[in-house]
Amino acid sequence: MKLHQHIQKFTASGDEIVQSIIQKFTCIHTRKKELLLGEGERCTDYFYVETGCLRLYFVDEKGAEQTIQFALEGWWLTDLDAFHKNAAAAYSIQVLEGGTVMKINKPALDELMKKYPVLENYFRQVYQRSYSAALYRFKTLRMSKESSYDLFESNYPDFIQRIPQKMLASFLGFTPEYLSELRKRKAGKK
């Protein structure tokens, strides 16, 4: 979903206002494996996915990539803390599936927020939804790995087809080998 549609959907505001907001964003075309933000770099931008898919991850003490978050169409992604503090990123953002992404930097966003109350309302809702989803994910992470996988599968059946299994394993918090074993076990049961 295009960003201006998304803002209109959430705020039911007029076309002109939304157009003047949208102008301040930059549209970029992303390619698979491209890095939009690297761990340690200054985090300057906030990304909205119109099409394609991004992931937020970090590299743990053992050198393994740990995926914290995916962003599909209609979701925002950045290292929030670093973005708002204009600090070095604790995570990297990589393109999993190419597409188009809208981005904006902190000064521009702050200015827009001041100028358009509708945008405060929009981001209040966006964050509310994100935090709510986070609470739900904390819950699923407390279950056994198997239940955690089952739940993800039933919530996002299409998404599972789109991404490499190792990414999913890393998101759910287990090894690719174990995911492979799990799937084998499940296939046998059916």
Add this chain to the structure above:
Amino acid sequence: MKLHQHIQKFTASGDEIVQSIIQKFTCIHTRKKELLLGEGERCTDYFYVETGCLRLYFVDEKGAEQTIQFALEGWWLTDLDAFHKNAAAAYSIQVLEGGTVMKINKPALDELMKKYPVLENYFRQVYQRSYSAALYRFKTLRMSKESSYDLFESNYPDFIQRIPQKMLASFLGFTPEYLSELRKRKAGKK
């Protein structure tokens, strides 16, 4: 911190406006172990902790209580999803430490949000902070249990003294027995 101070701190808005907002909230005094919300009940209220401490938890398939979130002074807590959908709660909220709490129901909050743009701004910041903290916690949950504990200890040294160990264990995602063992090991090292 009192709610009106908190709103003023985040929004730098005038005393009168904040006073008329505050009026719509109800102040309650909480007692240790009291249940402010029970799993399965309709979730009607959103809580702001002025003093004391709350926890959000659910009961897993094995009957164990799993703590998702603590709320200390200055933090908001509810089953966000259920609150905004006016639905049955997937979690319970219990008082860990008595004190005073401000609460508000959905219709009242919606009305205030419409009337006072300053409140949109306030909650945008509150959610932003919450979501940012959630991302950080996802990161810590990917580490070994020991690192996860060490990090919590260095981030909240005082808080550890305030709550029962089994609550902390349940928040960090391990058993009280294991936490006990961990602490013993650490005490030995020093």
Add this chain to the structure above:
DNA sequence: GTCATTTCTTAAACCAGCTTAAGTTTTTTT
């Protein structure tokens, strides 16, 4: 101040999920 309840500790047996390593399949590059 005493009894009852809850919390914390200890230790042994156990298991879900990880590691390692080698082979197979798929995707990407040229």
Add this chain to the structure above:
DNA sequence: AAAAAAACTTAAGCTGGTTTAAGAAATGAC
């Protein structure tokens, strides 16, 4: 179309953390 790289599978051995169970310490109730 071939070669290279990346992703997935399989299986054996291992380990971080759980389970179970019983006792000790702290807290709360009357």
